[in-house]
Amino acid sequence: MxxxxxxxxxxxxxxxxxxxxxxxxxxxxxxxxxxxxxxxxxxxxxxxxxxxxxDESSAASDMRTLSSIREGYAGLVSSYTETKTTFNTEMKSTLSDLAGSAAKVASMSYDFSASDIQTDAAGKTTYSDGLKSAISSVKSLVSDYNDALSFFSDNKDVSKRASALATEFADTTYRADSYRAIGINVDSKTGALTLDEDKLAKALTTESSRAENLLGKNGLAGKAQSHVGLAKFQQDKVFPSMQSMIGxxxxxxxxxxxxxxxxxxxxxxxxxxxxxxx
Known part of the structure; x- marks a missing residue:
C-alpha cells in the first residue's frame, strides 16, 4: 500500500x-x-x-492531465520569450532610428538665406540642395520621433517603465506654439508631430537662428536624444520579467x-x- x-x-x-x-x-x-x-x-x-x-487507470488519467498542464506552461514560457524578444528588437530598432535622425538634425548646418528658395517665371518654387537636405533631415526626425512615441504609447500597459517613457515622449505639447512657428504642428492629445515643409523652409531661410534653437541640440533633436538615452539606459527592464508577469x-x-x-x-x-x- x-x-x-x-x-x-x-x-x-x-x-x-x-x-x-x-x-x-x-x-x-x-x-x-x-x-x-x-x-x-x-x-x-x-x-x-x-x-x-x-489504481493504474487513475494514475494514467492524472498523468495525462498533469502532462497537459506542463505543456501549457511550456507554451506560456515560449510565448513570453517570443514576445519579449519581439518587443526588445522593435524597441532597439525604433530608438536607433531616432538617435540617428536626431544626431543629424542636431549637427546639420542652419546657414540658410532667402536665396536658397527660388521662384521661376512660371511661379514654381524650388529649394537649393542644402535646404532640401535639411528639410529631409527634419522630416526624418519627425517621422522617427512619432514612431517612438507610438511604440511606447501602444505599449504603455506593458509596464510602469513603458508608461513613463510614453509620457516622456509625449511632452512635445508644451512647446507646441514655438514648433508651429517653424512648421511643426503638435497634436494636443497625443503629442504626435506633423510637418509643413514649406513653412519649415521659410523659417530656415528667414529665421535660421530661431529654427536652430527649436530644432537643434537645444531643441527637438536634443530632446529626442535625451529621451533615447533614458530609454536605452533602462531597455533591459522596460519589458517585465517572466517572474513578475507569471508570478x-x-x-x-x-x-x-x-x-x-x-x-x-x-x-x-x-x-x-x-x-x-x-
Missing part, C-alpha cells in the same frame, strides 16, 4: 500546487472537489482503509521539469506497479 500512497500523494501535491497558483488542468480555476477527492484518496490509501483507492505559476512550472513528474510516470507502467506491490 505504500506505493499506492506515494502515487496518490505525489499527484495530490501537483494538484495542490496548481490550485495555489489559481490554475487547473483544464485551464480554469482549480476545482476544490478535485483536490478534496485526491486528498481523500490519499488519506484512505495511507490508512489502508481502501483496497485500491488509486507564482513559475513555481508550478518548475515542478513539471523535475523528478516529481518522472516519479508519477513510473507508476503508470503495469510492470513497475506489480514489481513494487509484490
Amino acid at each position: 505504500s506505493t499506492i500512497s506515494s502515487m496518490a500523494n505525489n499527484t495530490y501535491m501537483m494538484y495542490k500546487f496548481a490550485a495555489k497558483a489559481g490554475l487547473s488542468p483544464t485551464g480554469g480555476t482549480t476545482s476544490s472537489s478535485t483536490l478534496s477527492g485526491l486528498s481523500s484518496s490519499y488519506a484512505k490509501a495511507k490508512s489502508g482503509t481502501a483496497a485500491l483507492p488509486y 507564482g505559476e513559475m513555481t508550478v512550472a518548475s515542478l513539471y521539469t523535475g523528478r516529481t513528474l518522472q516519479n508519477i510516470s513510473s507508476f503508470v507502467t503495469t510492470g513497475n506497479l506489480i514489481d513494487m506491490l509484490f
